[in-house]
Amino acid sequence: MILRFTKMHGAGNDFVVIDLVSQRCKLRSRDIRKLADRRFGVGCDQVLVVEPPSRPDVDFRYRIYNADGGEVEQCGNGARCFARFVREKKLTAKKRISVETACGVIVLNARDHDQVEVDMGAPRFEPADIPLRAEQRAASYVIDLGAQQLEVGAVSMGNPHAILRVDNVDTADVEGLGPQIERHQDFPQRVNAGFMQVVAEDTIRLRVFERGVGETLACGTGACAAVAYGRSRGWLSETVTVQLPGGKLSITWRGEGHNVMMTGPTAVVFEGTIKL
Numbered sequence: 001m002i003l004r005f006t007k008m009h010g011a012g013n014d015f016v017v018i019d020l021v022s023q024r025c026k027l028r029s030r031d032i033r034k035l036a037d038r039r040f041g042v043g044c045d046q047v048l049v050v051e052p053p054s055r056p057d058v059d060f061r062y063r064i065y066n067a068d069g070g071e072v073e074q075c076g077n078g079a080r081c082f083a084r085f086v087r088e089k090k091l092t093a094k095k096r097i098s099v100e101t102a103c104g105v106i107v108l109n110a111r112d113h114d115q116v117e118v119d120m121g122a123p124r125f126e127p128a129d130i131p132l133r134a135e136q137r138a139a140s141y142v143i144d145l146g147a148q149q150l151e152v153g154a155v156s157m158g159n160p161h162a163i164l165r166v167d168n169v170d171t172a173d174v175e176g177l178g179p180q181i182e183r184h185q186d187f188p189q190r191v192n193a194g195f196m197q198v199v200a201e202d203t204i205r206l207r208v209f210e211r212g213v214g215e216t217l218a219c220g221t222g223a224c225a226a227v228a229y230g231r232s233r234g235w236l237s238e239t240v241t242v243q244l245p246g247g248k249l250s251i252t253w254r255g256e257g258h259n260v261m262m263t264g265p266t267a268v269v270f271e272g273t274i275k276l
């Protein structure tokens, strides 16, 4: 099977985007892993699949697969690239695009050339929504790694995030702690691990060890989750610039009961075909 794909990235978080509206094929988990493979495939953090909608009130179905082949609920940087892709491929002429994901409908607002704003929905803090093994909701949680205990925030953006506040992201032990947090027993569906440095109430630096991938250059849902946690702790203002290794995102959250809005860059890297 020969498959057309487009390589894109949002603030360095890179994707292989597959249009299954104008081409038909069934992607198996091993096909996803091959597409994501940086040695023998195309190479990316996540594979994004554009499908026709399964309901009349949305424009598209949006499926997201981590590099390990697992399907996940949400991908913020991917959503921005999705909006640019469907417009540039003339799959829609709309600027306001509603997209069905595994965790509900999100709305994408295509702005000027490469900037896209995404309504990422409301952050959820209840342990059952993360999911997190905890008696009840708390401002933060202590997870025991054996050699040390960590205080983390826990937020769902449709996908699970644990956020550790650190003094300096450059010296944070992302490589050592990331995998331990990702697979900690308190997170039954594993978790994306964010390392957040609060620079000012409107600026944070963030590194994310992503579930099913490892450290990425940027994580949109991770940025949303970090701002929601930081704001819930009283450390951050309503609109925050999130500086990630691959670029900057602007996140706005007015507080509980409101959705998180994310704006950031998108880029098309190259187009190609691959034999699966």
Ligand SMILES: N[C@H](CCC[C@H](N)C(=O)O)C(=O)O
Pocket (backbone or CB within 6 Å): 013, 045, 046, 066, 072, 073, 074, 075, 076, 077, 078, 159, 160, 192, 210, 211, 212, 213, 216, 218, 219, 220, 221, 222
């Ligand atoms: N990079 C994505 C997040 C993917 C999350 C995935 N690693 C998971 O297992 O939830 C983003 O921009 O939101």
